[in-house]
Amino acid sequence: MTRIPEFRAAKWNEPVVMEMGRPGARGQLFPTPEDEVNEAVGTDLIPGGMARKDRPELPEITEFEAQRHYLHLSQMTLGMMGISLFGTCTMKYNSKTAEYATLRPELAEVHPYQHPDTLQGVLEIIHDFDSILRSLSGMDQFIFQAGGGADAAYTMTAVARAYWQDRGMLGQRTEMVTSVQAHPCNPATAAAAGFKVVNLPLEENGYPSLDALKAAVSEKTALIMINNPDDMGIYNPEIKEWVKVAKEAGALCFYDHANFNGVMGKLSARELGFDACMFMLHKTFGAPKAGGGPAVGAYGCTDALAPYLPCPVVVKEGDRYILDEDRPKSAGKVREFWGNVPQVVKAYAWSRAMGADGIELASDISVVANNYMDKKLGEIPGLEISNPSLDIHRMEMTRWSLGPLTEETGVSTVDFANRMADYGIDPYWMSHEPWIVAEPFTPEAGELWSKEDIDTWIGVIAQIAEEARTDPDMVKTAPHNQAIAQVRGDAFEDPARWAMTWRAYQRKIRGASKAEDVA
Amino acid sequence: MRIGLVVNPFAGLGGAVGLKGTDGPGTVTEALRRGAQAKAGARARLALSRLADRVPGAEIILAAGSLGEDWARGLDLDTVITPGSNLTGTARDTKAAVRAMGALDVIVFAGGDGTARDVASVAEGAALLGIPCGVKMHSGVFAVSPQSAGAMMADLTASPDRITWADDAEVMDIDEEALRRGILAPRLYGYARVPVSCTLMQAAKGGPRQDAASALSSAARGIVDGMEDRTLYIIGPGTSAGSVMRAAGHTATPLGVDALLNRKRVAQDADDAALCALAEGRDVRVVLGVTGQQGFLLGRGNQQIGPALIAKAGRDGLIILATEDKLTSLAHPRLLIDTGDPDLDAELTGFVRVATGANREMMMRIASG
Structure with missing residues (x-):
C-alpha cells in the first residue's frame, strides 16, 4: 500500500523586505578604520564625483531578520523541492559536491577580463568538458555561451545565417523546417533570425512522416531543426533517412537534444549525419536550472560550421589554453563572455562522476522508470496515453491526457496540477504548445527517482482522480493546504501589473492604489 | 446561461x-x-x-x-x-x-x-x-x-x-x-x-498566444504581398479564405466565391461558369480554408469551384489558410478532398503547405475524402 503524503505548507503574512525593519538596524557593523590606516590611505578614497549624495533606499534589518524573512518565503514556494516528475525538464539532483566546487575561490573569484594566463584552470575544465560532449555527439567543437536551450537553438540559426551568407545564398535559403512537436524554441528562434518556419504535423505513427519532410525541403531550405524523440517519446526510426533527405536538398541539420536522457550514450548526432546539436547542461547534465537565468545550452557543430561559431572559443595551443577571438566569419556573440561557467563546472563534475558507463546506465534507468510509470498511469481510469493505438514503448517521457476524466468530472488538467501541490508533490508540466491532446500532462520519471518515489507520485495521481469523481469542487478549488491558493495567470500577460523592482512596485502598484484612494 | x-x-x-x-x-x-x-x-x-x-x-x-x-x-x-x-x-x-x-x-x-x-x-x-x-x-x-x-x-x-x-x-x-x-x-x-x-494555459513556460484572427490576417497579408500580376486568384468561402479578401482591402462574401486579379476584385459570389470565363488564358490560384474537425479542403461547401478550375490550378496552385489550432485538432491529420472527379482527387493527393501565420506554414497531407 502506497503511503500518500500528508502535508500542510507554512503560511506567513510576510511583508516585502522593503517594508521591514527599523531605522538604524544593521546586519553587520563594520569597525571604523584606525587612525594609522586613515593616515596611510587617506579618507577620500571615493572620488567626489562618484560618491552618492543621498542614502540608498535599502531595508534596515538585522542579519537574522533577513534569514528569517527568506526562510519564510522559501516555505511558500508551492513546491519544487518535492517529488517532481516534471516532464520535458528532466529533473535531476544538483549535487552539493559540485555546488561546493564552484564556490571555491579559484572559480568564484575569477573574472573573464583577467589575462588568460591566470585562467588556465577554468579554461582547462571548459576544454575538457568540450571533449566529453564531443565524445557524446561526434561533433568537433562546443561552445557554452548560450544561456539556455532556446539560446542554443538561436545560436544554430545565427550560425546558419552566417554560413549561408558566407556562400552568398542567404537570399535563397530562407526556410527552416521543423516538426509541430519539436521544442517551440526551434520555430521561435528561426523566426527571430528571419527564417520562414515550415512545420511538419505528427501523423498516425506518432512522429512526422518522411513524406512530409520530402515535400517540405527544397533549394530554399536553410536548415532543419528537430528533436528525436520529441515530447511524445517515440523514437523516429527513419532519422538517418531524414538527415539524408535534408542533406540532398542542401540543408543544414540540427539535432535539438532537449530530450537526450533516453538516448544518452546510445547514439551520436554526427553518426546520424547531423551538422550540429545542443545539450542542456541544466537538465541532462545535473546542473541546476533557474528560471531561464543561469542555465547553459551547449552548442556543438562540425568543423565545417565551426568558423561561424560565436567568439571566443576555448582552444588548446601546445600546453596552453587560449580564448580564440580571431574568427572573422563568426556569427557574433549570442551572450557575453564564455557562458555560465559555474554551470559548466557542475556539468563537468556530473559527467566525471558518472563516467561513460554511468551515463549510459542512467539512460537505461530513465527509460525503464518511465515505462514503469506509464504502465501504472495506464491502470488509473480516466487517464489516456497519447497515440493510445500505438503499442510501442515510449522513451524518457510521453504526453498523457486527462481528457476522459475531465469530460466525466469537469476537473481540468490545471485543477489536477493545483491539487498535487496539496500533497507536497510538485505539480506536473502540462504541455508545450500546441496542445495536441486534450487536457495534457507530461510526466517524466528520470533516473533520479526511486521506485518508491514513483509509486508515491502515482498514488497521489490515483487519489486525485478518485477525488475528481467524489468531490470535484474540492479539486477545482485546490490547493487547500498551500500558502497561497490558485495563482492567477492573467497578470503574467499584463505588463502594468508586473513589478520586478521596488521602484516599479511603488510606481505601478502603490501609485495605482493611491490614485484609487483619491478617487 | x-x-x-x-x-x-x-x-x-x-x-x-x-x-x-x-x-x-x-x-x-x-x-x-x-x-x-x-x-x-x-x-x-x-x-x-x-x-x-x-x-x-x-x-x-x-x-x-x-x-x-x-x-x-x-x-x-x-x-x-x-x-x-x-x-x-x-x-x-x-x-x-x-x-x-x-x-x-x-x-x-x-x-x-x-x-x-x-x-x-x-x-x-x-x-x-x-x-x-x-x-x-x-x-x-x-x-x-x-x-x-x-x-x-x-x-x-x-x-x-x-x-x-x-x-x-x-x-x-x-x-x-x-x-x-x-x-x-x-x-x-x-x-x-x-x-x-478550453483550459487556461499555464503561464510558467508558455507565453501569450496569438489569437486566431490575427494569425490568419498575418498569413493573409503575406499571401496578398506575394500575389502575381495577371494571375486569377479565386477566393473560396469562409472566414479563413475571406481574410485574403480583407487583406487586399475588399469585403468577402461569407458563403460565396470571389476572385481577385491584380489585387482588384473581378468577381463576387460567382459560380463555376463565371469563374471559368475569367480564368480563360490566365494562370489560376485557388485560396481555400479548411472545415473544422473533418478537415475538408474541397467538395464541402465550395462546389462553386469546379474540377476544371482546380485542375488548372493544380496542387501547387492551392493557397490554403488555417490556424495551427485548427490543423492540430483535426480528427485525422489529413486534408480531405472530394472534387467530384476521382482522377483529379488522385492527382491532388500529396503534401501541401498551409499558411498558419506570418512567415509560418504547416505541411499537410491531402487525401481523397
Whole structure:
C-alpha cells in the first residue's frame, strides 16, 4: 500500500523586505578604520564625483531578520523541492559536491577580463568538458555561451545565417523546417533570425512522416531543426533517412537534444549525419536550472560550421589554453563572455562522476522508470496515453491526457496540477504548445527517482482522480493546504501589473492604489 | 446561461437501413417500415445524464414530449418544459420547438446536419451544440459524442470560465434527394456560433498566444504581398479564405466565391461558369480554408469551384489558410478532398503547405475524402 503524503505548507503574512525593519538596524557593523590606516590611505578614497549624495533606499534589518524573512518565503514556494516528475525538464539532483566546487575561490573569484594566463584552470575544465560532449555527439567543437536551450537553438540559426551568407545564398535559403512537436524554441528562434518556419504535423505513427519532410525541403531550405524523440517519446526510426533527405536538398541539420536522457550514450548526432546539436547542461547534465537565468545550452557543430561559431572559443595551443577571438566569419556573440561557467563546472563534475558507463546506465534507468510509470498511469481510469493505438514503448517521457476524466468530472488538467501541490508533490508540466491532446500532462520519471518515489507520485495521481469523481469542487478549488491558493495567470500577460523592482512596485502598484484612494 | 435542448426524434433513422438520411416525412415512413429504430432520444438522454452527474440540479429548458421532456425523466435536473404543438414529423417541429423556448444562449440539439440547419435558421444569435445522431454530420457544430456534449453543457452551466466562443463553425447539409440519386452535393448554409471548452494555459513556460484572427490576417497579408500580376486568384468561402479578401482591402462574401486579379476584385459570389470565363488564358490560384474537425479542403461547401478550375490550378496552385489550432485538432491529420472527379482527387493527393501565420506554414497531407 502506497503511503500518500500528508502535508500542510507554512503560511506567513510576510511583508516585502522593503517594508521591514527599523531605522538604524544593521546586519553587520563594520569597525571604523584606525587612525594609522586613515593616515596611510587617506579618507577620500571615493572620488567626489562618484560618491552618492543621498542614502540608498535599502531595508534596515538585522542579519537574522533577513534569514528569517527568506526562510519564510522559501516555505511558500508551492513546491519544487518535492517529488517532481516534471516532464520535458528532466529533473535531476544538483549535487552539493559540485555546488561546493564552484564556490571555491579559484572559480568564484575569477573574472573573464583577467589575462588568460591566470585562467588556465577554468579554461582547462571548459576544454575538457568540450571533449566529453564531443565524445557524446561526434561533433568537433562546443561552445557554452548560450544561456539556455532556446539560446542554443538561436545560436544554430545565427550560425546558419552566417554560413549561408558566407556562400552568398542567404537570399535563397530562407526556410527552416521543423516538426509541430519539436521544442517551440526551434520555430521561435528561426523566426527571430528571419527564417520562414515550415512545420511538419505528427501523423498516425506518432512522429512526422518522411513524406512530409520530402515535400517540405527544397533549394530554399536553410536548415532543419528537430528533436528525436520529441515530447511524445517515440523514437523516429527513419532519422538517418531524414538527415539524408535534408542533406540532398542542401540543408543544414540540427539535432535539438532537449530530450537526450533516453538516448544518452546510445547514439551520436554526427553518426546520424547531423551538422550540429545542443545539450542542456541544466537538465541532462545535473546542473541546476533557474528560471531561464543561469542555465547553459551547449552548442556543438562540425568543423565545417565551426568558423561561424560565436567568439571566443576555448582552444588548446601546445600546453596552453587560449580564448580564440580571431574568427572573422563568426556569427557574433549570442551572450557575453564564455557562458555560465559555474554551470559548466557542475556539468563537468556530473559527467566525471558518472563516467561513460554511468551515463549510459542512467539512460537505461530513465527509460525503464518511465515505462514503469506509464504502465501504472495506464491502470488509473480516466487517464489516456497519447497515440493510445500505438503499442510501442515510449522513451524518457510521453504526453498523457486527462481528457476522459475531465469530460466525466469537469476537473481540468490545471485543477489536477493545483491539487498535487496539496500533497507536497510538485505539480506536473502540462504541455508545450500546441496542445495536441486534450487536457495534457507530461510526466517524466528520470533516473533520479526511486521506485518508491514513483509509486508515491502515482498514488497521489490515483487519489486525485478518485477525488475528481467524489468531490470535484474540492479539486477545482485546490490547493487547500498551500500558502497561497490558485495563482492567477492573467497578470503574467499584463505588463502594468508586473513589478520586478521596488521602484516599479511603488510606481505601478502603490501609485495605482493611491490614485484609487483619491478617487 | 439559458440552455435549451431539442431532440429531432427521427434523426439518424435512415442510416441503419441504407437511406442516407431522413429529410422529409416520406423517408421517415420508409425508414420505419424497414425497421429502423429511433436513437436520437436515447443519445440525448446520454448527454443529459452526463449533465445531471456533473451538475446535479442543473437548469435546462426542454421542448415538450418526445422532442425533449421524455428523455430527461428521472434525471436530477431542474427542467423547464416549453409548451409543444401538434407534431408533423417535419422540420417545422424542430423550428417551432426552438422558437417556443424564447431567447437562449445555447441551443443543444440531438440530430444531424438537417437538424443543425433547421436550428441555425431560427437560432437568433444563440450558439449551437449538436449531440451527434444524424446520418450526415458535415457541420462543425457537433460534439464528438453524446457524453462530450453533456460535458460541454456541464461546463456551460458550472464552469463558464472554461468556455470561449467561435463564430465560424460551418453549417453544412447535403441535398438528400440528390444523394439518393448518387450525387453528393453538400452545401454550406452558413456559420454558427459554438462554445469551445478550453483550459487556461499555464503561464510558467508558455507565453501569450496569438489569437486566431490575427494569425490568419498575418498569413493573409503575406499571401496578398506575394500575389502575381495577371494571375486569377479565386477566393473560396469562409472566414479563413475571406481574410485574403480583407487583406487586399475588399469585403468577402461569407458563403460565396470571389476572385481577385491584380489585387482588384473581378468577381463576387460567382459560380463555376463565371469563374471559368475569367480564368480563360490566365494562370489560376485557388485560396481555400479548411472545415473544422473533418478537415475538408474541397467538395464541402465550395462546389462553386469546379474540377476544371482546380485542375488548372493544380496542387501547387492551392493557397490554403488555417490556424495551427485548427490543423492540430483535426480528427485525422489529413486534408480531405472530394472534387467530384476521382482522377483529379488522385492527382491532388500529396503534401501541401498551409499558411498558419506570418512567415509560418504547416505541411499537410491531402487525401481523397
